[in-house]
């Protein structure tokens with residue numbers, strides 16, 4: 069049986085959904101932690117050792133999670149993913165896509181670079197300069213958001229509303245990522261998550277946060293929405309700009325009605341979205357991966 073590696077340290081619901089979708093197509097999927105992989109550059113053996121795949125590399129790799137760690141650890145994990153791709157193993161999303169999106173600074177740069185609407189953003193090392201930017205934004209009447217460069221699920225995000233908040237303006241391991249707060253249209257707080265697979269927006273939901281933080285992991289509720297063509301096009305353009313096979317795109321509609329892209333997620337969770345949408349997301353992801361990258365599947 070053809071075998072797939074699902075890269076994760078925490079398989080959970082998503083792991084099960086993927087295993088099921090792979091098995092429906094005749095593939096066995098196994099969970100693998102990048103912490104257990106190694107490069108083995110001898111002459112006679114496979115150059116990458118993946119537990120469970122010592123004899124033969126997987127038919128494809130689905131990346132569900134890259135663990136954090138020291139710079140060396142993270143670089144090593146990405147090296148393994150880069151190396152797999154170089155050896156001809158499809159990696160979904162590949163290491164380049166993960167690098168571009170895990171680093172919020174690079175995501176923001178690339179979105180702005182191709183002319184997509186996002187929020188004003190500053191990424192820098194110098195604390196005094198960061199404070200000066202924040203003071204200027206507050207002075208102009210804007211709130212500011214401070215985010216960890218490598219954060220997810222709303223962790224470590226703060227809103228700066230007044231000059232006294234600047235006392236606890238902290239960097240994320242030395243780097244400040246500051247973004248103008250986008251006031252959203254409508255009542256309360258909400259944003260939109262659009263799920264894009266292979267250049268197609270397949271599902272979307274509105275997330276309503278308990279506060280301005282609209283992550284499902286922070287208690288936001290999910291409601292299915294119709295995908296308007298301009299919203300779909302925007303999300304697809306964002307995913308194209310970051311060269312990803314699939315992604316979860318976070319978009320806020322601002323008080324003037326304009327959509328602004330906040331984040332493009334290359335390892336998105338979809339449990340919340342699955343609870344309100346009709347399509348089976350895991351099946352769509354697996355069909356896309358196998359259909360485009362696995363030769364045997366193409367021949368069927």
Ligand SMILES: Nc1ncnc2c1ncn2[C@@H]1O[C@H](COP(=O)(O)OP(=O)(O)O)[C@@H](O)[C@H]1O
Nearest residue numbers: 187219220221222223247248249250281282331
């Ligand atoms: N510039 C912003 N303006 C308003 N709300 C924001 C802004 N940036 C983030 N948020 C809110 O915080 C949430 C998490 O931010 P995001 O950049 O997506 O980081 P994470 O990777 O933690 O999900 C967003 O879904 C949104 O609700």
Ligand SMILES: [Mg+2]
Nearest residue numbers: 221222318331
């Ligand atoms: Mg997000």
